Amino acid sequence: MKGKTLVFVCRELVLEDGIKDREDIVLKTLDCAGDLTVFEVLKALEEGFQQVFVVGCKKGTCKSRIGNLRAEKRMATVKRYLGKWAEGYRLEMVYLSKEKGQTLLDQVFKA
Amino acid sequence: MVITELKPIEKIWQNIAGFRKVLVLGCRGCSGICSTGGDREVKLLVSALNLIAEKEGKNFIALGQTLIRQCDPVALKVLPEFLKEVEAVVSLACGVGVNLIADLYPDLKVYPGTDTLFIGAHLGFGVWEERCRACGDCFIDKTAGLCPIARCPKGLLNGPCGGSQTERCEVNPEISCVWYEIIIRLEKRGELASLDEIIGPKDWRSTFGEGPRRRQREDLTF
Numbered sequence: 001m002k003g004k005t006l007v008f009v010c011r012e013l014v015l016e017d018g019i020k021d022r023e024d025i026v027l028k029t030l031d032c033a034g035d036l037t038v039f040e041v042l043k044a045l046e047e048g049f050q051q052v053f054v055v056g057c058k059k060g061t062c063k064s065r066i067g068n069l070r071a072e073k074r075m076a077t078v079k080r081y082l083g084k085w086a087e088g089y090r091l092e093m094v095y096l097s098k099e100k101g102q103t104l105l106d107q108v109f110k111a
Numbered sequence: 112m113v114i115t116e117l118k119p120i121e122k123i124w125q126n127i128a129g130f131r132k133v134l135v136l137g138c139r140g141c142s143g144i145c146s147t148g149g150d151r152e153v154k155l156l157v158s159a160l161n162l163i164a165e166k167e168g169k170n171f172i173a174l175g176q177t178l179i180r181q182c183d184p185v186a187l188k189v190l191p192e193f194l195k196e197v198e199a200v201v202s203l204a205c206g207v208g209v210n211l212i213a214d215l216y217p218d219l220k221v222y223p224g225t226d227t228l229f230i231g232a233h234l235g236f237g238v239w240e241e242r243c244r245a246c247g248d249c250f251i252d253k254t255a256g257l258c259p260i261a262r263c264p265k266g267l268l269n270g271p272c273g274g275s276q277t278e279r280c281e282v283n284p285e286i287s288c289v290w291y292e293i294i295i296r297l298e299k300r301g302e303l304a305s306l307d308e309i310i311g312p313k314d315w316r317s318t319f320g321e322g323p324r325r326r327q328r329e330d331l332t333f
């Protein structure tokens with residue numbers, strides 16, 4: 001395993017230079033954030049990831065219309081499903097603009 | 112179909128935390144169809160239980176299997192094949208499945224993984240609603256096919272109640288008054304006069320019976 005953070009990202013989004021080289025982040029590209037399944041997130045936690053993010057396009061700009069909203073719901077489902085065992089994990093949806101200027105790293109690690 | 116809901120995972124875990132090997136058993140019947148206990152949900156629960164076990168530092172493994180049904184001894188015949196070293200089973204079927212496994216395999220520890228909610232219809236993605244309470248003496252030929260036992264909070268056989276001032280139910284404004292709906296439909300069908308006949312007190316023995324209700328078809332039994 002490369003690192004402790006897994007980022008699922010919609011292929012419509014252009015990622016900043018250098019992010020792919022980071023040792024602490026594993027990136028998985030999805031055709032749309034809405035393709036993410038609850039099972040994939042659980043599997044990631046089973047594999048030892050402590051942080052899982054799904055990065056989708058800003059609301060209203062998803063090519064599948066509501067794929068990004070679905071992704072957000074699925075992350076919430078994982079948290080609800082695991083109950084108290086979800087504590088300690090960071091499981092988040094991040095909405096990014098397709099325009100340049102926003103960096104994923106800033107969004108993901110802003111906290 | 113029988114509508115079920117997954118129990119909170121804390122409750123499922125409480126029952127099985129002491130075992131080392133547990134089978135999560137799905138059902139492709141009603142429970143699978145209403146996305147509670149089909150193949151996908153079995154995979155999810157297995158994964159979640161294994162994750163919880165790891166977090167709790169337990170020597171534990173969950174496995175998964177899904178049967179076509181759990182409410183039929185024929186479908187349950189294969190169960191022993193999946194029980195090698197398994198100490199307990201979590202069933203994701205409705206309560207009927209859990210009961211039948213307990214009947215057929217008295218030495219097996221079986222636990223419900225779901226709550227059985229009602230007999231209902233699928234109204235749209237992720238929405239199910241009760242439509243019948245299995246009273247055993249159906250009278251919805253008199254009510255335009257709509258069941259006031261299942262759909263009127265007061266279960267009125269001769270409605271509507273005095274609180275039905277609008278199309279909404281006075282008890283639960285989220286739903287329309289089923290007696291309003293019944294009258295509109297009967298009127299459209301030209302059958303409004305059928306309401307002149309009072310529906311008499313219901314004989315609830317067909318519902319509550321004496322112990323489990325049973326149906327036996329002579330033409331099918333030998």
Ligand code: SF4
Pocket residue numbers: 242243244245246247248249250251258259260261
């Ligand atoms: S009258 Fe009885 S059998 Fe008929 S729909 Fe209502 S509860 Fe079900």
Ligand code: SF4
Pocket residue numbers: 262263264265266267270271272273274275279280281282283287288289290291
């Ligand atoms: S308003 Fe209609 S549905 Fe509600 S309790 Fe009265 S008769 Fe039943």
